[in-house]
Amino acid sequence: MKAMILEAIGSPLRPVEWPDPVPGKGELMLRVEACAVCRTDLHVCDGDLAHPKLPLVPGHEIVGIVEAVGEGISALRIGQRVGVPWLGHTCGGCSFCRNSEENLCDRPQFTGYTRDGGFATHVVADADYAFALDEQADPVALAPLLCAGLIGWRSLKKAGDGARIGIYGFGAAAHIIAQICRCQGREVYAFSRAGDDTARRFALSLGAVWAGSSDESPSVALDAAIIFAPVGALVPAALKVVRKGGRVVCGGIHMSDIPAMPYALIWGERSVASVANLTRGDAEEFFPVARQAGVKTHTTVYPLAAANRALDDLRAGRLSGAAVLTP
Numbered sequence: 658m659k660a661m662i663l664e665a666i667g668s669p670l671r672p673v674e675w676p677d678p679v680p681g682k683g684e685l686m687l688r689v690e691a692c693a694v695c696r697t698d699l700h701v702c703d704g705d706l707a708h709p710k711l712p713l714v715p716g717h718e719i720v721g722i723v724e725a726v727g728e729g730i731s732a733l734r735i736g737q738r739v740g741v742p743w744l745g746h747t748c749g750g751c752s753f754c755r756n757s758e759e760n761l762c763d764r765p766q767f768t769g770y771t772r773d774g775g776f777a778t779h780v781v782a783d784a785d786y787a788f789a790l791d792e793q794a795d796p797v798a799l800a801p802l803l804c805a806g807l808i809g810w811r812s813l814k815k816a817g818d819g820a821r822i823g824i825y826g827f828g829a830a831a832h833i834i835a836q837i838c839r840c841q842g843r844e845v846y847a848f849s850r851a852g853d854d855t856a857r858r859f860a861l862s863l864g865a866v867w868a869g870s871s872d873e874s875p876s877v878a879l880d881a882a883i884i885f886a887p888v889g890a891l892v893p894a895a896l897k898v899v900r901k902g903g904r905v906v907c908g909g910i911h912m913s914d915i916p917a918m919p920y921a922l923i924w925g926e927r928s929v930a931s932v933a934n935l936t937r938g939d940a941e942e943f944f945p946v947a948r949q950a951g952v953k954t955h956t957t958v959y960p961l962a963a964a965n966r967a968l969d970d971l972r973a974g975r976l977s978g979a980a981v982l983t984p
Contacts (some may be wrong), residue, residue, distance in 0.1 A: 658659060658675055658676070658677045658678065658715045658777055658778045658779040659672065659674055659777065659778045659984065660672070660673055660674075660675060660676070660773075660775070660776060660777035660778070661673075661714065661715070661776040661961060661962070661963065661965075662710065662712045662714055662776075663701070663702055663711065663714075663715055664710070664711060664712045664714060665711070666703070666704040666709075666963045667702070667703060667704060669858070669965045669970075670702070670715070670954065670964050670965050671778075671969070672775065672962055673883070676781055676948050677779050678780065678781040679725070679727075679772075679781070680725055680727035680730075680781050681727045681728070681768050681781070682725075682727050682728040682729055683727060683728070683729050683730065683783060683784055683785065684727040684730070684782060684783055685723050685726055685727070685730060685734060685739065685781070685782050685783075685784050685787055686722050686723070686724055686725040686726070686727075686730060686779060686780070686781050686782050687719070687723055687724065687739065687779065687780050687781060687787075688721055688722045688723060688739070688778065688779055688982075689720070689721045689775050689777055689778055689891075690717055690720045690721050690722060690738075690796035690983070691719075691720045691796040691797045691799070691800040691954070691981050691982065691983050692714075692716040692717075692719045692720070692743075692764075692774070692775030692776060692777075692800060692804065692806065692981070692982050693718035693800035693804065693829070693956075693979050693980065693981045693982075694716070694718075694799040694804065694959075694964070694967045694968060694971055694979070694980040694981065694982060695717065695718055695743075695804045695829070695910065695951060696828070696829075696887065696908030696971065697717070697769075697770075697804070697896075697909075697910050697911070698715045698716060698717070698769060698968065698971075699909045699968060699971060700712070700887070700910065700967060700970055701715055701769065701770050702715060702730065704768050705887075706770065706910070706911060706912045707718075707967065709770050709771065709782045710770070710771050710773070711760060712765070713761065713769070713770070713773065713774075713775050714769065714773035714774050714775070714776050714780070714890065715769040715770075715774050715776050715964075716768070716769045716774035716775035716776040716777070716982070717741070717745075717767065717768035717769035717770070717774050717775065717803070717804055718739065718740075718742070718775070718802075718803035718804045718805070719740060719741035719742075719775030719780060719782070719803060720736070720738065720739075720740050720790060720796040720799045720800050720803070720908070721739060721775070721799070722736065722738055722739075723735050723736060723737045723738075723739060723787075724779070726784070727784075728822050729938070730784050731883075732784070734784070736787060737791055737792075738789070738790045738791070738792050738796070738962075739787040739788060739790060739802045740769055740785065740787065740788045740799065740800075740802070740922075741780065741781075741782040741786065741787050741803065742768065742788070742803045742804055742807055742935060742939075743761065743767055743768055743769070743770075743776065743786075743803075743804050743807075743808075743935065743937055744765060744767065744768075744786060744934045744936075745757070745765075745766045745767055745768035745771075745772050745782065745783055745944075746766035746772070746783045746785075746786060747759045747762035747764070747765050747766075748762055748763065748764040748765070749762065751763040752820050755948050757936075757938075758929060758936075759936050759937070760933050760934035760935055760936045760939075761933060761934075762898065765934070766783075770899035773799075774871070774963065776961065776964050776982060777961070777984070778926075778928050778961070778984040780810070780910060781869055785937075786831055787822055788852040788940045788944070789816045789971060790944075791812065791839045791919060791948075792967065795982045796901040796954055797958055797983065798953070798954045798956065799948070799954075799980050800954075800956075800979070801829050801954045801978070801979035802831075802833065802943070802944070802947060802952070803843055805828075805829035805830040805833055805979055806833045806869070806943060806947060806952070807831070807935045807939050807940060807943055807953075808830055808882075808932060808948070809830035809831070809833050809837075809885075809908065809934060810834070810837070810906055810942065810943040811834070811908075811932050811935055811936075811939050811941060812830070812834070812885075812906045812908035812932045813834050813837065813838070813883065813903070814884045814908045814939075815835065815904070815930050816880075816881035816882075816883055816904055816906050816953075817880065817881055817904060817963040819843070819879070819880020819881045819903070820843050820880060821843070821844045821846065821877060821878075821880045821881075822843050822844070822845055822846065822878045822879065822880065822881055822882070822883065823845075823846045823847075823848060823875075823879045823881070823882035823883070823895060823896075824839055824845060824846070824847050824848065824860075824865075824882070824883050824885065825848040825871055825882065825883070825884040825885060825888075826848075826849070826858060826884065826885035826886030826887075826888075826891075826892045827847050827848075827849050827856045827857075827860045827868075827885075828885060828886075828976070828978075828979075829954075829978060830885045830908060830978035831847070831860070831883075831885050831945060832859065832860075832863055832954070832955055832977075832978050832979075833952055833954065834864060834883070835847070835860065835863045835864060835865060835902030836940060836950055836951070836952045836953070837950045837952065838864075839863070839950075840949065840950035840951070844866045845860070845863075845864060845865040846865065846868075846875050846898075847865040847866070847867070848869060848870065848871045848873070848891075848894075849869075849870060849871065850870065850871065850974070851870040851871070851872065851959075852870070852875065852884060853974070854868075855977060856868075856883070856977070857869070859955075859977045859978075865920060866917040871886075871891055871894055871953075872894065875896050875898065878898065878899065878900035878902060878903070879898050879900065879906045880899070880900060880901055880903055881903055881905070881906065882895040882898065882904075883905075883906045884904045884905065884906065884907050884908060884909070884912075885909060886909070887909045887911050887912045887913060887962070887975075888912065889912050889913040889915040889916065890911055890912045890913070890916055892905060892907065892915045892918075893915070893916065893918040893922050896918070896922040896923060896927055896929070897922060899924060901925035901927065902925065902926045902927065902930075903927050904927070904928045904929070904930060905927070905928070905929045905930070906930050906931075906932060907929065907930070907931045907932065908944045909910060909952075910933075910934075952977060954979060955977060955978025955979070956972070956978055956980070956981045957976055957977075957978065957979070957980050958980075958981050958982075958983055959980060959981070959982050959983075960982070960983060960984075961982050961984045962984065963982075964982055967980040967982060
């Protein structure tokens, strides 16, 4: 197999050739068709998330074809197209797993962080965390749904049923959730960095009713806001634009510190919530919703060997939608 590996925090990924991985008990070995590049991959490579497995193959938005199965897995799964997300395994025994909160598992494994991921031609995955995908769909178009879509969906559920939804950071997750909001009859208010006219035009093209910079306020109070940008200073900014009783949802796995803010911003029963990982139930809900909404992912395709360039383009904000690697 070929792979791009992280050997040290802050270093570029290095191309390697290794023997094809062998699936263990309860595992599948996939031939990777596509793997999207997520901001969490940046957090892993840049050291914002501590203690990754090293050396590591990053990547956790994987679409692939099952080529081999381990003990306990039916051979009927060979040839099946599956998707592999960030949450790669849970213990099944802690209080969170027993309470249907596997996203909060005390002993989890994460694809592309604590186990090798999809910046490769082949990958091994826990069969219980590999979701069947549409055999006829474009694998490049499917890949961003495995994290940007799933985390966006969980964030939208946390935001509640309000009609006016603010979205801060109009990247991969936002462009998917905006389409779902539009299908559900909600209004999307898009917030981007000052001067980022490309992001504002992109948001309006996807049906946002308003698009401005993160230091602006729309003319109406919002029911909820979702923050996908990893910027803690956006929390008080979002609280300023939500109505009494509204909620601000932090959708990222990493965020810079939230600055001190006056109590008045959260008074009026406003609340702040975070989203941690995902559950298999999220996937069961999300993929039918995405099909019903006719979600179309906007992607920029890179060959596997150009993974460093894809990460650099994401880091620099040069992408609209999602970057996707193809072996």
